[in-house]
Structures are given as C-alpha cells and as structure tokens.
Amino acid sequence: MNKTYLSRRTISSNLYLSFSRDEWAKRSGNLNITLSESDIKGILALNDKITASEIQDFYFPITRLLQLSINNNINLYRERNDFMGIKPRKMPFIIGVTGSVAVGKSTTSRLLKTLLERINPDLRIYIVSTDNFLKSNARLMEENIMERKGFPESYETQDLINFLVDIKSGVARTQIPVYSHLKYDILPEKQDI
Structure with missing residues (x-):
C-alpha cells in the first residue's frame, strides 16, 4: 500500500500565508470607509500609537475579510433555514480577539467594531471582555x-460558557457582569446585551 506523507514544511506552507505590507494593504479591495482623526482618537487608548495609514493598510483588509465571513455566515443560515423549513432568525457572529496583557486587544476590538459598524449600520455590535467574567475580588480573596x-x-468560566450558549442559541437579551478598570473589581450592576 502506498502512503503519502506530508513534510512539516509542506503542511506549514499550506496552513499559513505570508504577505508584505503592500500585498496585505491591497486586500482591502473596494472597502470604502473613512475615519476622521477624531474617530481615531476616540478609539485609541492611552499610549496607543496607530496611524491612519496603519489602519488603512492593516485593519481595512482584516475588516474586509471579516465582512466576507459575516456575509457567508448570514447566507449559510438563511439557506439552511430555508432547506429545513425553519423560520428565519438572525444568528450572531462571534469574533474572538486574543493576546497577552496590554498588547492592544481592546483597541483592536474597538477599531474593528467601528469599521464593521460603518459597513453594517443596521447590525448591533457589542464588545464583551472576558474581564466581565472575572470572579469578584471578595471571591478571589475568599478562595x-x-x-x-x-x-x-480566577474566571467564572461557567458563566462565560452560559453567556456564549445564550448568544448562539438566539436568546434575545441577556445580562453580563460589569468589570470596572477604575475599581479593578466586578460591579454589582449587570450590563444588558
């Protein structure tokens, strides 16, 4: 029996793509979004240094790729619902942004949210941080x-899982805890999503 084995190099070259800045920037295609200096200042956090050209060269192509995924997701659920004879309903599209502490996850999330809202003004887009699912300081000290x-x-993992299940199950409204970066603790009130 003949077996074909893929070398690590072959697998890697098929899994990951590499682009120069110019090649990546071209992938924004005909994405027509404008952000003013005021818009950018409202997105950036203290000490963030992202220029308008970086947003255009890096974030516009990411936004276009996400928009393609969102559109495909919408079409998939529409066609699946038609096929199954199910009453159409909106299916949320969840984007996860990960990384180490203080690398710009929140800034990236705010920037992508702003860009996607410009393309999809009729969609409700929320940013939910895993910080919202930290155990309270009192609970952390107790444990x-x-x-x-x-x-x-240190996280209320089951609460996070329940939240994601609710969202993907189509629950119209749900509440999540609120984490304060001023108090470095979970607040007593909840946030509606």
Missing part, C-alpha cells in the same frame, strides 16, 4: 487566589 487574578482559575 485565596487574589494573586492569580487573570489566570484561568
């Missing part, structure tokens, strides 16, 4: 893991 805040054991 003697305050120094582990931000590590997996």
